[in-house]
Amino acid sequence: MIEFVHPAFLWALPAVSxxxxxxxxxxxxxxxxxxxxxxxxxxxERQSRRRIRWQNLLVLLLRTAAVxxxxxxxxRPSVVRPLPGLSGADTAAAExxxxxxxxxxxxxxxxxxxxxxxxxxxxDFTLAAVKKLADPSGRGAGGRGASVTAYVASEEExxxxxxxxxxxxxxxxxEALQRLRPGASAFxxxxxxxxxxxxxxxxxxxxxxxVVTDLRATDWGKENLDAGARRGxxxxxxxxxxxxINVGSVPGPNAGIADVLGTDxxxxxxxxxxxxxxxxxxxxxxxxxxxxxxRLDGGALPPAAAPAIPGGERRxxxxxxxxxxxxxxxxxxxxxxxxxxxxDDRRFAAFEAVESVPVLVVEGDAGTAPxxxxxxxxxxxxxxxxxxxAGIRPEVHYAGSAAPADLRNYAAVFLCNVxxxxxxxDALKRYAEAGGRVVLFLGERVxxxxxxxxxxxxxxxxxxxxxxxxxxxxxxxxxxxARLDYGHPLLSxxxxxxxxxxxxxxxxxYRIGTPGDAAVLARFDDQGSSPAMLARPVGDGSVxxxxxxxxxxxxxxxxxxxxxxxxxxxxxxxAESAAAAGRPRLNLVGGSPLEYPLDPSRFRPEATLRRAxxxxxxxxxxxxxxxxxxxxxxxxxxxxxxxxxxTRAGIWExxxxxxDGGETSLWFAVNIPDxxxxxxxxxxxxxLGAAASPGRLEVxxxxxxxxxxxxAGSAAPGRYWPILAxxxxxxxxxxxxxxxxxxxxxxxxxxx
Numbered sequence: 001m002i003e004f005v006h007p008a009f010l011w012a013l014p015a016v017s018x019x020x021x022x023x024x025x026x027x028x029x030x031x032x033x034x035x036x037x038x039x040x041x042x043x044x045e046r047q048s049r050r051r052i053r054w055q056n057l058l059v060l061l062l063r064t065a066a067v068x069x070x071x072x073x074x075x076r077p078s079v080v081r082p083l084p085g086l087s088g089a090d091t092a093a094a095e096x097x098x099x100x101x102x103x104x105x106x107x108x109x110x111x112x113x114x115x116x117x118x119x120x121x122x123x124d125f126t127l128a129a130v131k132k133l134a135d136p137s138g139r140g141a142g143g144r145g146a147s148v149t150a151y152v153a154s155e156e157e158x159x160x161x162x163x164x165x166x167x168x169x170x171x172x173x174x175e176a177l178q179r180l181r182p183g184a185s186a187f188x189x190x191x192x193x194x195x196x197x198x199x200x201x202x203x204x205x206x207x208x209x210x211v212v213t214d215l216r217a218t219d220w221g222k223e224n225l226d227a228g229a230r231r232g233x234x235x236x237x238x239x240x241x242x243x244x245i246n247v248g249s250v251p252g253p254n255a256g257i258a259d260v261l262g263t264d265x266x267x268x269x270x271x272x273x274x275x276x277x278x279x280x281x282x283x284x285x286x287x288x289x290x291x292x293x294x295r296l297d298g299g300a301l302p303p304a305a306a307p308a309i310p311g312g313e314r315r316x317x318x319x320x321x322x323x324x325x326x327x328x329x330x331x332x333x334x335x336x337x338x339x340x341x342x343x344d345d346r347r348f349a350a351f352e353a354v355e356s357v358p359v360l361v362v363e364g365d366a367g368t369a370p371x372x373x374x375x376x377x378x379x380x381x382x383x384x385x386x387x388x389x390a391g392i393r394p395e396v397h398y399a400g401s402a403a404p405a406d407l408r409n410y411a412a413v414f415l416c417n418v419x420x421x422x423x424x425x426d427a428l429k430r431y432a433e434a435g436g437r438v439v440l441f442l443g444e445r446v447x448x449x450x451x452x453x454x455x456x457x458x459x460x461x462x463x464x465x466x467x468x469x470x471x472x473x474x475x476x477x478x479x480x481x482a483r484l485d486y487g488h489p490l491l492s493x494x495x496x497x498x499x500x501x502x503x504x505x506x507x508x509x510y511r512i513g514t515p516g517d518a519a520v521l522a523r524f525d526d527q528g529s530s531p532a533m534l535a536r537p538v539g540d541g542s543v544x545x546x547x548x549x550x551x552x553x554x555x556x557x558x559x560x561x562x563x564x565x566x567x568x569x570x571x572x573x574x575a576e577s578a579a580a581a582g583r584p585r586l587n588l589v590g591g592s593p594l595e596y597p598l599d600p601s602r603f604r605p606e607a608t609l610r611r612a613x614x615x616x617x618x619x620x621x622x623x624x625x626x627x628x629x630x631x632x633x634x635x636x637x638x639x640x641x642x643x644x645x646x647t648r649a650g651i652w653e654x655x656x657x658x659x660d661g662g663e664t665s666l667w668f669a670v671n672i673p674d675x676x677x678x679x680x681x682x683x684x685x686x687x688l689g690a691a692a693s694p695g696r697l698e699v700x701x702x703x704x705x706x707x708x709x710x711x712a713g714s715a716a717p718g719r720y721w722p723i724l725a726x727x728x729x730x731x732x733x734x735x736x737x738x739x740x741x742x743x744x745x746x747x748x749x750x751x752x
Contacts, residue, residue, distance in 0.1 A: 055738070062735040069728040097146035097206040099133060100240075101126055102196055104213035105152040105180065106187040107343045107590065107649075107676035111214065113249040121247040122212040123177045125702055126150060129210065130160075130173045146208075147201060150176070153192050154183050154591070154647045156199075182343070183647035184590025184672045187219050190228025197239040207240030212702075214248030218675045220682040225689055233690040237697060244687060244699045251679035253283035256344030257292075257333050258314060258677070262351075263587060266576040268391065269326040269353035275319040277333045277347075281309040282677065292317050295332040298612075323353040328586075330612070330651045330667045344677050348651050348669035350586040356393040357579045360410040362424065364399050364417035364445050374417035374443055377558030378550045381568040382575060392575050403427035408434060411579035416550040417443030420450035428455075428462055433539025437578035438462055440543065441550035442510050462543045464518035464536040468511045473526070478505035481532055482525040490535055490544065491521055493573060500566040504557035506532075509548045518545075544574060587669045590676075594643040594668055596654060598630040603656045603664070605630035607641050612651040612667060628654075646670045 103126065109119040133148050150160040150173070160176045162169050193211070200207055213219070220229045236242050258280040267273050277294075281287045291303040306317045323329055334346040359382060365373045375396065382392045397404070399418040407413060407427055413436065415421060421428070432438050440463070448467040455463035473479050480502055486495040494501070501522070511530050521533035524547075534545045548554045557563050584596050598605060610625040630639035646652060654666045684699040691697035 059735060059738055062731055062738070066728060066731045066735065069724055069731060097208060098201045098240075099129065099146050099148045099208050099210065100196065100200050101129060101148070101150040101210045101212065102192070103150070103152045103180070104187045104211070105154050105182050105185075105647075106219075107182055107184050107672040108187075108216050108341075108679060109214055109247075110182040110343050111249065111251070111341045111679055113252075113340065117182070118214045118247045118249065119180075119182045121702055122245075123180065125210075125212055125245055125247070127170070127173055127177060131170055134169050146206075149201070151196065152180060153187050154185050154645070156195075184343070184649035184670055184676075185645065185647045186591060186673045186675055187213065187216075188228075189219055189232040190226070191232070193232030194235040197236045200239055209236055209240055209242045210245060211236075211242065212245045212247055214679075215244070215246045215682045215684070215687075215699075216248065216678065217680045217682045218678045221686060222680065222682065225682075225686045230690045233687070233697065234692060237692040241695065242697045244684075244697075246681075246684065246699065246701045248679075248681050250681070251282075252340040253285065253287070254339050254341045254344070254677070254679065255279065255281045255283065255287055255289070255309070255335065256339075256341065256677065257335060257347035258344070258674075260319075260331065260333055260347055260349040261316070263331070263349040264351075264580065266357065266580045267323065267329075267351050267353045269323045269355055272320055272322050273353075275321060275331065275349075276316045277304070277319055278314055278316055279306055279309060279335070280314045280344075280677075281311055284311040286310045289335055290337060292319070293334045293336060294319050294321075295334075296321050297329055297331075326353050326355050328352050328665075328667045330669060332651070341677070341679065343649065343672050346649070347671055348587075348649065350651065350667045350669040352583060352586065354579070356391055357411045357575055358393050358395060358409060359575045360404075360407065360413045361394050361396045362399050362413065362415045362418060363396055364415070364419060364443065374441070374445075374549065374551045374553075375414070376551060377567075378414060378416060378441070378571060381558065381564075381571040384568065392572060399424070407431040407436060410436070411582070412437045412439060412575045414439045414441065414550070416441045417445045419445045419447050420454065422450065422454045425454045425461065429538075432462060432541035432543060435540040435582045437541055437574065437581075438538075438543045439574055440545045442467075442547060443549040443551070444553060446510075448510070462538060464512075464534045464543060464545050465515050465531075466513035468513055470508065471511050471526075471530070472508045473506065475507050478507050479509070479524040479526045480505060481522050483529065484522045485520065488519055488521055488535065490574065490577070494566070494570065497566055497569075500562055504555055504560055504563040504567075506548050506555045506557075508554035512545075512547055542578075586667070587671070588646060590649060590670055590672050591645045591647055592670075593645055594641070594652065594654065595633070596641045596666065597636070598639040598641060600639065603658055605639060606657065608655040609641075609643055610653055610655075611648065612653040 103119070103122050105119065109122065110117050112118075130148055130150075133146050147163050148160070148169070149158045149162075151158045159180065160173050162172070189211075196209065200209070220226055233242060256279075257277055259278040261276040261278060262273065263275060277292055279289060279292065286308055288308040289306040292306050293303050294301040301319075301321065304317050304319055307315055309315045319331075319333065321331065328350060329352070330348065330350045332346060332348050338345060361375045361379055361382075363373050363375045365375075379394050379396065382394045385391070395410075399415070399421070400423075403424045404427070408431065410431075413428065413431060415424075415438070418424075428438055446467075448470075451463060451467050455461040481504060482502070484491055484494075484498065484501055486492055486498075506524065509524060509530065509532065511528075512534075515531060515534055518534045518536040520531045521535055521544075522531075523529045524532045530547070532547050534547075536543050536545075548557075550558070552559050558567050588594065594609065596607075607628045607630075608625050609628055626643060628641045628643055630641055632638075633640040633642070641654065649670050649672055652668045652670060654668065656664045656666065658664065684701070687699050688697060
């Protein structure tokens with residue numbers, strides 16, 4: 001079916017007939033009447049030769065074609081294809097059809113073009129489709145159309161369902177669409193499309209699926225169609241025809257807060273802390289943010305200045321905060337002013353501040369003065385000051401005494417030059433399996449046989465590998481640390497510290513056996529490249545082994561002028577990272593469930609989850625309270641509060657009720673997935689490669705010009721004006737060349 005966007009085609013008949021009329025008048029010798037319009041035709045009339053008459057006829061046809069092409073160019077013709085299930089050509093067939101609409105409500109659908117988001121276009125198309133289904137024949141009220149079901153990708157249940165389309169349904173769908181907005185989750189065609197087909201109505205003869213999405217390359221594939229997306233499309237075509245409506249746009253300049261650093265580690269209360277906001281410029285041009293706004297626990301802090309950011313790069317902006325109390329805190333970092341993608345202009349983070357971090361240091365030199373013990377330098381590195389207000393707080397126990405009944409209160413346990421750990425082996429094993437970190441230092445007092453018998457990992461112990469002989473190097477040619485694995489989490493913060501770690505000298509160390517499943521973090525630069533630092537997971541915790549001593553008996557590491565910096569930093573990091581690792585995840589990716597363990601001795605097995613009002617700037621229809629009941633975890637012991645996937649970015653509050661009736665609020669942050677910042681689109685041709693058969697899969701582009709066609713239940717019009725314009729120019733050029741070749745009528749008139 002051919003339609004015209006502009007009514008200019010109504011002028012076609014009189015405009016095309018005008019040159020013919022003038023030609024007839026000229027043939028009847030009404031020269032004075034037609035002289036002004038067709039001067040060169042009147043002159044050509046004087047020619048009596050047959051060749052001149054054919055030449056005039058050819059020029060006439062070309063000029064007629066030029067007028068017709070000009071009119072068609074203004075009329076903007078299009079070949080309109082009916083959309084499957086939405087065409088009103090066959091009312092009886094429409095009543096037997098069923099239409100299922102899936103709206104991609106991932107974060108990338110908030111991208112805007114001309115002030116209109118991709119998700120708004122998706123809602124406009126959905127409303128237009130329901131209007132058409134409510135009146136498929138175009139006869140007004142009383143029509144009966146196909147059944148319609150509409151989903152959003154982040155929810156299993158439809159937000160709109162009608163057994164058949166009726167005019168009254170339009171108000172219902174408008175109300176349902178009004179409360180929808182893009183979430184903070186990602187869209188996975190491989191996971192969502194097969195489930196959509198499985199839940200579609202089965203009693204219909206004609207089933208049609210409409211997937212309204214922005215066709216992002218991270219979902220569907222960039223250079224090749226993603227294998228999972230292909231399987232999802234093929235699975236959906238087994239149930240009915242599939243039509244992908246592309247509501248996306250070409251990505252424009254975009255900048256946002258990519259991350260907030262410092263919230264996943266350990267933060268101390270009652271002291272100034274420095275967080276770092278990572279500001280990313282995804283555009284091609286350099287950009288300077290006007291400012292970076294910060295809100296801490298709902299209150300505004302002074303904005304931070306940001307440097308100029310070159311295109312495609314990132315910069316860190318320091319944010320100084322003061323935490324006046326321990327416990328949960330939440331921060332919101334945002335960029336004022338907007339760009340084409342608002343969701344990444346704000347980022348939320350939740351973290352927990354502590355008064356101090358208690359660690360246990362087990363000293364093997366019983367009866368010696370504190371300044372002479374093997375753990376002296378270690379204690380000094382963990383607590384440089386005498387009475388810090390916040391920081392690591394080491395407690396010293398001697399190895400000859402019994403281990404404390406419960407080690408769970410300590411973030412880490414350090415063993416220094418212990419002759420035999422037999423008295424501690426059971427307590428240390430329970431502690432590590434529950435998530436604690438054990439750090440082992442060797443020394444002169446170590447009995448290798450006793451260690452192998454009690455802690456060797458072959459008997460599910462803690463020792464990463466067997467201790468073999470003790471090696472003493474020539475003091476004139478000591479060994480050094482080499483080949484550090486900075487990719488391991490325990491050394492990743494020290495990637496630029498290689499020169500400092502290479503300074504310490506070692507005159508004695510233990511040669512150890514095959515590491516097995518332990519990771520070698522560093523080696524000595526001796527002839528055999530002996531392992532110097534190893535790490536091994538044990539249960540939920542870990543064990544770190546140093547093949548040398550913690551004091552200066554075998555190495556000058558803890559007291560050398562430059563090496564001591566790395567020694568202090570590494571010891572504190574081992575303690576602080578252990579303390580942070582044992583805490584629940586506070587910063588979640590959109591679409592992930594919240595998981596929090598229940599302490600049955602303190603709280604009731606029922607909690608309330610909701611969006612935190614302190615951070616809510618506008619009313620969110622989805623921010624209703626959810627009641628969570630503690631239940632067993634699939635992978636963990638005990639009872640846990642587990643929610644559904646959280647698809648709204650922001651700060652969430654989990655409110656626990658104690659046995660005494662008191663309430664405790666815990667804050668969690670939810671942010672959009674990093675992949676949602678990547679706005680590049682997939683070429684439609686890639687998707688058509690997944691068509692099971694011709695007509696089974698279509699990919700259409702929806703834009704503002706196509707709204708009228710969508711309301712009519714039609715596909716987007718084809719853009720033929722470039723072809724018509726090129727044809728018009730070609731006709732005019734050919735006509736001008738022929739007129740010049742046939743001669744100049746003005747000269748012939750003068751000659752006569």
